[in-house]
Amino acid sequence: MPRLTIDDLRKIKEKHKADFTLREGGYRAKVTVHMGTCGIAAGARNVMTALMDEITKSNVNDVIVTTSGCAGLCAREPLATVEIMNKPPVKYCDLNDEKIREIFKEHVLGGNPVEKYALVVGSETTY
Amino acid sequence: MEKFRANLMLCAGTGCVASGTMKVKKALQEELRKRDLDEEIKIVLTGCNGYCAEGPVMAVYPDEVFYQKLTVEDIPKLVEEHFLKGRPYQKLMFKEPEKKTAIPMMKDIPFFKHQVLRVLRNKGLIDPEKIEEYIARDGYQAAAKALTQMTVEEIIKVVKDSGLRGRGGAGFPTGLKWEFASKVKSDVKFMLCNGDEGDPGAFMDRSVMEADPHSVIEGMIIGAKAIGAHHGYIYVRAEYPLAVKRLQIAIDQATEAGLLGKNILDTGFDFELEIYQGAGAFVCGEETALMRSIEGKRGMPRPRPPFPAHKGLWDKPSVLNNVETLAQIAPIIINGSEWYRSLGTEKSTGTKVFALTGAVNNVGLVEVPMGIPLRTIIYDIGGGIRKGRKYKSVQLGGPSGGCIPESLLDTPVTYEDIVATGAIVGSGGMVVMDDNTCMVGTAKFFLEFTADESCGKCTPCRVGTKILLDILTDITEGRGKEGDIETLQDLGRDIITTSLCGLGQTAPNPVLTTIKYFREEYESHIKDKWCKAGVCRNLVTFWIDEKLCKGCGACLRACPSKAIVGEKKKPHKIIQELCVHCRTCYETCKFKSIRILPAGYESGPSELVEVTATEGETTKGEA
Numbered sequence: 001m002p003r004l005t006i007d008d009l010r011k012i013k014e015k016h017k018a019d020f021t022l023r024e025g026g027y028r029a030k031v032t033v034h035m036g037t038c039g040i041a042a043g044a045r046n047v048m049t050a051l052m053d054e055i056t057k058s059n060v061n062d063v064i065v066t067t068s069g070c071a072g073l074c075a076r077e078p079l080a081t082v083e084i085m086n087k088p089p090v091k092y093c094d095l096n097d098e099k100i101r102e103i104f105k106e107h108v109l110g111g112n113p114v115e116k117y118a119l120v121v122g123s124e125t126t127y
Numbered sequence: 128m129e130k131f132r133a134n135l136m137l138c139a140g141t142g143c144v145a146s147g148t149m150k151v152k153k154a155l156q157e158e159l160r161k162r163d164l165d166e167e168i169k170i171v172l173t174g175c176n177g178y179c180a181e182g183p184v185m186a187v188y189p190d191e192v193f194y195q196k197l198t199v200e201d202i203p204k205l206v207e208e209h210f211l212k213g214r215p216y217q218k219l220m221f222k223e224p225e226k227k228t229a230i231p232m233m234k235d236i237p238f239f240k241h242q243v244l245r246v247l248r249n250k251g252l253i254d255p256e257k258i259e260e261y262i263a264r265d266g267y268q269a270a271a272k273a274l275t276q277m278t279v280e281e282i283i284k285v286v287k288d289s290g291l292r293g294r295g296g297a298g299f300p301t302g303l304k305w306e307f308a309s310k311v312k313s314d315v316k317f318m319l320c321n322g323d324e325g326d327p328g329a330f331m332d333r334s335v336m337e338a339d340p341h342s343v344i345e346g347m348i349i350g351a352k353a354i355g356a357h358h359g360y361i362y363v364r365a366e367y368p369l370a371v372k373r374l375q376i377a378i379d380q381a382t383e384a385g386l387l388g389k390n391i392l393d394t395g396f397d398f399e400l401e402i403y404q405g406a407g408a409f410v411c412g413e414e415t416a417l418m419r420s421i422e423g424k425r426g427m428p429r430p431r432p433p434f435p436a437h438k439g440l441w442d443k444p445s446v447l448n449n450v451e452t453l454a455q456i457a458p459i460i461i462n463g464s465e466w467y468r469s470l471g472t473e474k475s476t477g478t479k480v481f482a483l484t485g486a487v488n489n490v491g492l493v494e495v496p497m498g499i500p501l502r503t504i505i506y507d508i509g510g511g512i513r514k515g516r517k518y519k520s521v522q523l524g525g526p527s528g529g530c531i532p533e534s535l536l537d538t539p540v541t542y543e544d545i546v547a548t549g550a551i552v553g554s555g556g557m558v559v560m561d562d563n564t565c566m567v568g569t570a571k572f573f574l575e576f577t578a579d580e581s582c583g584k585c586t587p588c589r590v591g592t593k594i595l596l597d598i599l600t601d602i603t604e605g606r607g608k609e610g611d612i613e614t615l616q617d618l619g620r621d622i623i624t625t626s627l628c629g630l631g632q633t634a635p636n637p638v639l640t641t642i643k644y645f646r647e648e649y650e651s652h653i654k655d656k657w658c659k660a661g662v663c664r665n666l667v668t669f670w671i672d673e674k675l676c677k678g679c680g681a682c683l684r685a686c687p688s689k690a691i692v693g694e695k696k697k698p699h700k701i702i703q704e705l706c707v708h709c710r711t712c713y714e715t716c717k718f719k720s721i722r723i724l725p726a727g728y729e730s731g732p733s734e735l736v737e738v739t740a741t742e743g744e745t746t747k748g749e750a
């Protein structure tokens with residue numbers, strides 16, 4: 001590591017922000033991919049991979065991704081729930097690689113739910 | 128840069144490594160790779176979480192799920208359930224001792240819930256071997272502020288105003304200590320850190336050095352500027368190899384980053400730091416002895432004054448601070464003295480870390496605001512007394528401290544209030560004892576330690592502690608006599624007033640406090656030859672109460688010397704000639720039918736009733 005200046009301290013902090021958003025909380029948005037056996041069979045893995053890819057590319061630090069079990073609607077898997085802080089969560093269904101990328105850009109980054117893929121708005125939060 | 132959706136903070140402190148962290152880590156890595164999750168989920172090795180008894184432990188973020196007692200066999204299922212399917216794995220989650228339900232979230236676990244983390248702010252949250260992670264948690268911001276925006280006077284003022292007192296035992300105001308050294312004129316001065324941690328059972332400082340070594344270094348940089356030192360040593364006992372390793376890595380990284388060494392952060396300030404490994408003698412934790420030890424001489428204390436602020440290491444002005452004291456400095460510089468004072472009491476401000484051990488359900492490291500009652504620490508954080516037994520006493524301050532009885536459990540933990548009981552806050556060792564403990568034996572245990580560790584330079588300590596120990600040994604082995612208690616008290620007071628250093632000046636405390644609060648126990652040892660806790664082998668007769676014995680045979684099978692006889696479903700009997708007083712039957716019996724009676728007891732059941740009745744009374748009287 002080269003010698004640091006005071007400004008470097010700030011830059012290092014910024015660079016590690018994503019990890020510490022995970023550890024300390026304080027995120028702006030949370031995406032839950034439902035990965036029950038049914039979800040995985042229907043392709044939830046690909047949805048997750050695409051989502052992680054988008055997050056990496058867009059370089060945002062305040063979005064976290066978690067998984068949860070079956071959402072109880074196996075026929076419409078893969079499912080994902082997007083929660084923007086202080087807004088009702090939105091559940092999306094029948095997802096695939098392209099759809100999740102679109103949702104990420106429009107909803108997570110842009111703040112506008114993608115109605116054409118949405119299943120319900122304001123259902124129970126999933127933790 | 129790669130992004131992760133989860134961080135697994137796996138504890139790699141001394142305790143957890145000993146219970147298998149490294150194997151668990153390997154299994155986790157393999158399993159994550161197998162399931163293609165290794166690019167989404169990151170494993171971070173942290174320092175001690177203070178929950179070593181349940182190790183290896185791991186916290187999962189962002190879910191905030193806390194796992195304990197991980198084993199290699201559990202890993203495949205854990206990964207599948209939690210990291211693939213998102214269902215926290217119940218089997219490995221924290222459970223409250225009495226209840227069986229799993230508590231997933233760290234913030235709901237009582238052990239963590241009541242704590243306020245300042246010293247331990249990075250505990251389990253960073254990888255201590257990566258300086259970037261410390262910096263990401265505002266690390267070295269305080270050093271930068273102190274070096275560029277603050278004068279020496281301003282640094283000293285904020286530390287003084289914060290009310291911070293030395294956490295190494297004596298509780299001397301840190302700001303004042305810095306001010307004394309700062310005012311002495313000298314071209315060479317030293318900033319020193321005390322990581323000797325000699326109290327048996329204490330591991331606060333080890334945890335800080337292992338889990339957050341940079342926080343100590345940062346405190347030292349700020350102290351060095353305050354007193355005008357350009358050289359420093361961290362004195363660590365060689366029995367703490369992991370702490371030494373992590374500190375050395377931290378020093379190397381900080382030096383490479385220009386945070387130690389010449390011209391720190393381009394401010395023109397120089398501070399070089401080295402580790403000195405001590406051989407682990409208790410007396411070397413005493414400041415003057417510690418300095419002699421660094422000089423390469425035999426670690427023995429010398430009279431003060433001159434105080435180290437004037438003549439310390441190599442006779443140069445020096446400041447020695449405890450690990451935990453130094454870890455408190457950076458947040459004070461950043462947040463100010465008012466913030467620091469917002470916790471604690473007027474004279475005992477901020478937080479203190481305690482190593483809670485002994486007969487409580489949750490043992491581990493706890494950081495609490497000063498002024499919190501002992502009861503809260505023992506019952507809420509500690510989860511009460513193990514196996515539903517009764518509380519008897521808590522030992523505070525290690526070999527220099529004392530034992531506090533139930534009647535004083537509401538004492539707030541402040542320097543003043545604890546001293547008023549006869550104990551001391553000390554460095555923070557807190558050993559809880561239940562009614563299976565003999566208080567005379569407890570005093571003897573600590574005296575064995577101090578008599579052994581006394582350096583021998585001054586007579587009151589060298590000879591005095593030996594005589595105290597001899598009397599205690601006599602009492603516990605049945606040779607106690609009238610007048611022993613008074614001799615212990617007189618001699619104890621003499622040792623306190625005439626010893627050279629803090630070792631002798633505090634060594635009698637465990638004896639004096641146990642006499643003060645448990646005098647009756649000393650008396651029954653001496654007069655009745657009866658150790659009511661059934662610990663001192665020469666002072667007890669184990670006897671089966673026929674009325675309670677169900678003849679289940681458990682004690683008969685457990686007895687190592689085959690001293691118990693009896694037919695199934697009929698009251699059993701102990702053959703006294705064969706009994707070795709090992710307590711095994713007492714611990715084994717589910718029906719509480721084993722009585723602890725005075726030595727030499729041989730009468731029949733009618734008298735048994737009488738003796739047990741008085742026993743019941745006295746136990747009540749003690750509590």
Ligand SMILES: Cc1cc2nc3c(=O)[nH]c(=O)nc-3n(C[C@H](O)[C@H](O)[C@H](O)COP(=O)(O)O)c2cc1C
Binds near residue numbers: 411
């Ligand atoms: C016998 C003896 C042992 C001591 N052991 C330690 C120790 O292990 N760690 C420590 O920090 N202070 C220990 N001290 C206290 C130190 O002498 C000194 O007061 C302290 O390190 C100063 O730091 P502080 O002001 O930050 O507490 C010991 C004192 C005595 C008399």
Ligand code: FES
Binds near residue numbers: 182184
């Ligand atoms: S070593 Fe892991 S909790 Fe202490």
